[in-house]
Amino acid sequence: MAVLHWLLNLFGRNKKNGPLKKTYQVEPEKEDRTLSKRLDDNKQVLAEIFDHCGDLVEREIRIGKQGPRALLVYFDALIHYQELEEGVTKPLQASQLPQSGVTLDWLMQEAIPNTRILIYDRWVDVAGEITKGLTALLIDGQDQALLLFAMENIHRPVMMPQTESVARGSLDAFNENGRINIALLRKRLHTTRLAVEKVDVGEVSKTKISIVYLKGYVYDGLVEEIKTRLQRIRIDGVIDSGQIEELIQDAPYSPVSGIGVSERPDRVVSALLQGKAALLFDGTPFSLIVPTTLATDMQSPEDYYNRYWFASFIRMVRWGSLLISILAPAFYVAITTFHQDLIPTPFLITILASRDGVPFPGMVEALIMVLAFEILQEAGIRLPKPFGQTIGVVGAILIGQIAVTAGLVTPAVVVAIALTAIASYTLSSLNLSTGVRILRLLFIVAAGFLGLFGVMAVFTMATFQLCALRSFGVPYLAPFAPLSLGDLKDTFIRAPIWAMRMRPRLQGYVEPVKQDDNKPRPPRPR
Amino acid sequence: MRTGTARLDNGRISSVQLLFIFLIFEASTAILYTPARVAALAGPDSWLAVSLGDGVYGLVVLLVAVTLGKRFPDQVFTGYLPEILGRIGGKLLAAAYALAFIHMGSVFVGEASVFINTHLLFLTPPTVLDTVLAMMAIYGAYLGIEAIARENEIVLPVWLLLIVFLLLLAAKDVDISHLKPVLENGLLPVLRAALFHSSWRGEVFFLLMLYPYLSQKQEALKAGLFYLGLVIVLAVVVHTVIVGVFGDLVTAHLLFPLETLAQYISLGRFVERLEIVVIVFLTAATIVKLAVIYHSAGIAAASTLGLKNYRSALIPIVLITVALSRVLYGTNLKLLSQLFYVWPIEALIVELAIPALILLIAVIRKKGGGPLADQENS
Numbered sequence: 001m002a003v004l005h006w007l008l009n010l011f012g013r014n015k016k017n018g019p020l021k022k023t024y025q026v027e028p029e030k031e032d033r034t035l036s037k038r039l040d041d042n043k044q045v046l047a048e049i050f051d052h053c054g055d056l057v058e059r060e061i062r063i064g065k066q067g068p069r070a071l072l073v074y075f076d077a078l079i080h081y082q083e084l085e086e087g088v089t090k091p092l093q094a095s096q097l098p099q100s101g102v103t104l105d106w107l108m109q110e111a112i113p114n115t116r117i118l119i120y121d122r123w124v125d126v127a128g129e130i131t132k133g134l135t136a137l138l139i140d141g142q143d144q145a146l147l148l149f150a151m152e153n154i155h156r157p158v159m160m161p162q163t164e165s166v167a168r169g170s171l172d173a174f175n176e177n178g179r180i181n182i183a184l185l186r187k188r189l190h191t192t193r194l195a196v197e198k199v200d201v202g203e204v205s206k207t208k209i210s211i212v213y214l215k216g217y218v219y220d221g222l223v224e225e226i227k228t229r230l231q232r233i234r235i236d237g238v239i240d241s242g243q244i245e246e247l248i249q250d251a252p253y254s255p256v257s258g259i260g261v262s263e264r265p266d267r268v269v270s271a272l273l274q275g276k277a278a279l280l281f282d283g284t285p286f287s288l289i290v291p292t293t294l295a296t297d298m299q300s301p302e303d304y305y306n307r308y309w310f311a312s313f314i315r316m317v318r319w320g321s322l323l324i325s326i327l328a329p330a331f332y333v334a335i336t337t338f339h340q341d342l343i344p345t346p347f348l349i350t351i352l353a354s355r356d357g358v359p360f361p362g363m364v365e366a367l368i369m370v371l372a373f374e375i376l377q378e379a380g381i382r383l384p385k386p387f388g389q390t391i392g393v394v395g396a397i398l399i400g401q402i403a404v405t406a407g408l409v410t411p412a413v414v415v416a417i418a419l420t421a422i423a424s425y426t427l428s429s430l431n432l433s434t435g436v437r438i439l440r441l442l443f444i445v446a447a448g449f450l451g452l453f454g455v456m457a458v459f460t461m462a463t464f465q466l467c468a469l470r471s472f473g474v475p476y477l478a479p480f481a482p483l484s485l486g487d488l489k490d491t492f493i494r495a496p497i498w499a500m501r502m503r504p505r506l507q508g509y510v511e512p513v514k515q516d517d518n519k520p521r522p523p524r525p526r
Numbered sequence: 527m528r529t530g531t532a533r534l535d536n537g538r539i540s541s542v543q544l545l546f547i548f549l550i551f552e553a554s555t556a557i558l559y560t561p562a563r564v565a566a567l568a569g570p571d572s573w574l575a576v577s578l579g580d581g582v583y584g585l586v587v588l589l590v591a592v593t594l595g596k597r598f599p600d601q602v603f604t605g606y607l608p609e610i611l612g613r614i615g616g617k618l619l620a621a622a623y624a625l626a627f628i629h630m631g632s633v634f635v636g637e638a639s640v641f642i643n644t645h646l647l648f649l650t651p652p653t654v655l656d657t658v659l660a661m662m663a664i665y666g667a668y669l670g671i672e673a674i675a676r677e678n679e680i681v682l683p684v685w686l687l688l689i690v691f692l693l694l695l696a697a698k699d700v701d702i703s704h705l706k707p708v709l710e711n712g713l714l715p716v717l718r719a720a721l722f723h724s725s726w727r728g729e730v731f732f733l734l735m736l737y738p739y740l741s742q743k744q745e746a747l748k749a750g751l752f753y754l755g756l757v758i759v760l761a762v763v764v765h766t767v768i769v770g771v772f773g774d775l776v777t778a779h780l781l782f783p784l785e786t787l788a789q790y791i792s793l794g795r796f797v798e799r800l801e802i803v804v805i806v807f808l809t810a811a812t813i814v815k816l817a818v819i820y821h822s823a824g825i826a827a828a829s830t831l832g833l834k835n836y837r838s839a840l841i842p843i844v845l846i847t848v849a850l851s852r853v854l855y856g857t858n859l860k861l862l863s864q865l866f867y868v869w870p871i872e873a874l875i876v877e878l879a880i881p882a883l884i885l886l887i888a889v890i891r892k893k894g895g896g897p898l899a900d901q902e903n904s
Binding site: 467 | 674
């Protein structure tokens with residue numbers, strides 16, 4: 001019976017307890033009171049609102065020598081005490097009261113002139129600002145509160161990127177502080193075109209998300225679309241950009257989101273210059289770039305800093321690695337299981353000899369190895385830093401070596417999986433590589449049952465899915481499908497910088513021309 | 527822009543994508559079987575048969591399709607049939623077309639699965655192959671014409687490059703004497719072969735079902751003409767190389783001449799066994815072609831039955847096609863008799879006769895917008 005109830009509950013049809021509440025109801029902050037002129041009343045309301053907030057500090061001071069009482073309210077941990085002392089408390093206490101008595105204007109212009117100040121008269125606003133780290137100044141006889149900025153800015157220093165490393169190129173990365181993230185962009189783009197729009201998401205967490213774009217470059221409707229998608233979100237809290245990514249992507253069921261993830265400011269800047277927009281977050285270094293296509297997922301910022309011959313070569317290596325990391329195990333399975341005639345005979349004999357005594361069919365063998373590799377990879381990430389690398393490498397050797405000598409798997413499959421593993425690390429996009437890891441298993445299974453035909457069928461299905469995928473209106477597989485020949489210059493190859501005169505057609509059409517004819521010309525010989 | 531009921535699919539395809547779709551029609555299943563039959567009928571003059579006669583036929587079909595499309599730029603063929611023929615007659619004919627598409631689908635499913643069963647997966651039950659092929663294609667059809675067109679933009683270039691590569695490698699073995707004498711038995715055998723082969727060229731009639739999705743409708747004719755030009759070059763080269771390598775007598779007895787050609791190629795004892803690559807890519811090409819056919823079948827069924835959403839019609843369609851292809855075209859023999867003896871006549875009716883008749887009736891009854899309608903609408 002209990003199980004049945006649970007099941008019914010699961011589907012929200014338990015009539016006895018009423019239907020499950022499916023709609024998210026935001027607890028409205030019922031506070032609609034306004035401040036009172038009497039400080040003591042205000043104190044009472046404060047005590048009500050910040051009930052149980054043990055770290056709230058209420059500090060009573062007097063303005064001037066005989067001036068009215070005032071109350072400073074702030075959260076202990078969020079305040080920069082020296083700043084508060086120097087900038088607010090001391091000037092207030094030392095100030096000479098004017099004839100007309102204490103007015104807000106006087107306070108703002110004379111008493112504490114150095115700080116940015118907000119004024120609110122509704123408790124809900126005042127309380128909200130206090131939770132963000134502002135200091136509220138309530139004055140007896142005033143029914144408005146001053147909110148002062150004296151924040152302790154808690155953040156890591158700007159450090160090197162953890163996931164997107166380059167050999168040549170800038171070495172700073174975003175961090176958890178939204179202000180620093182924007183500063184990193186402003187340091188690179190000294191223009192008033194750089195627009196920053198802020199949206200708060202999450203009813204409880206009120207996470208600040210900044211939509212960043214270049215005015216006049218970004219295509220029509222993109223920013224509005226981002227805003228509507230963000231504002232549609234009604235959720236309790238947002239912790240990382242990954243959650244937002246999942247909530248705003250075009251196709252909810254797609255394994256690839258079509259949203260770029262980067263912690264590198266230079267990558268974001270180059271995206272902005274192409275007419276895209278980016279979302280920077282408070283609380284996570286990973287920003288989102290929209291729209292993103294497969295071609296941009298395959299790019300590394302370094303491609304633009306290296307010589308173009310080399311960059312083009314590396315691009316092609318990377319595309320090859322993409323195919324290898326998806327298909328190599330599946331090919332191994334298909335060829336050893338179904339198409340032995342594809343292998344040159346001497347090599348076939350070697351493989352068959354090594355398969356002698358291996359108890360599993362090729363598919364199971366490959367699945368075991370792939371899963372073992374995934375376990376290793378996961379362990380490498382989860383383990384405490386000092387162990388990570390060592391355990392990873394040692395584990396790989398142990399599993400490869402021992403599994404072969406114990407006769408569980410063939411050396412060939414170890415080679416195939418190792419190649420796959422290495423190839424998958426060339427993908428600079430986290431999103432893409434996670435998608436590839438899932439897809440790989442599907443391909444192995446398809447190859448195990450239907451050989452190369454199965455591989456091709458799944459490949460077609462996967463590309464069908466990607467073909468239908470759009471990223472904020474831009475087809476994910478552009479410029480391949482739909483084909484735009486001009487944009488192929490920045491896909492498999494990386495054309496010389498001076499040859500890329502036009503922005504990508506689908507997202508940069510507002511200002512199509514990127515640069516003048518900058519092809520370097522040597523001076524005429526004299 | 528009218529959306530929803532008239533077009534049923536909100537996708538848009540460009541004229542280049544349309545051209546690519548036509549090309550994959552030719553390049554997937556058409557060049558698989560036909561060289562044998564054409565060589566049997568026309569002998570050394572295969573290349574002549576696939577260039578002249580069916581080029582003219584294709585042009586006529588194209589013109590009919592474009593003219594009809596211009597009169598009803600926002601509707602698919604099966605959608606405006608009732609407008610021309612009256613409600614009952616139109617619905618009946620539309621239903622017949624839906625069935626014809628389903629039947630075509632089953633033929634091509636059978637074709638591909640027989641081919642794969644003979645060359646790649648000998649022990650796999652053909653039903654499994656049928657089902658997998660049909661499911662992948664139906665997934666494409668489900669995603670819509672846009673997704674299919676884009677998929678095709680990935681598959682077709684690779685596949686065409688592969689064919690060109692194949693033909694280049696085989697070109698050194700072409701023996702010109704196999705192509706002589708020209709017109710030994712007069713023009714009649716060539717015309718017969720052309721008539722046979724033209725049924726594939728007439729697949730350009732799918733424009734009737736794709737016309738409303740075109741983003742630049744005035745370029746439909748141009749795309750069609752490009753298609754005819756390209757496809758004639760392709761067909762002529764393929765037939766010339768195959769007959770040139772094997773001679774017409776051998777070609778006539780080959781089951782899958784293109785695949786045999788791929789088997790035949792050996793470059794430095796290193797580039798070998800290309801037929802597997804051919805088969806594998808042919809799978810992808812066939813899936814795309816099937817997806818287009820299923821999409822048209824779904825649209826036809828939906829517009830006949832008055833469904834709001836063609837996607838709900840796809841599941842029954844895939845079940846019917848798989849079952850049909852198993853029952854009717856389960857073996858190579860049944861398939862060949864269909865392709866060589868029934869399909870040409872069926873195609874003549876479905877591709878040319880009926881649309882031409884419809885066009886005539888539409889002109890007489892003054893149905894549909896004038897030739898200018900599309901300029902106002904697009």
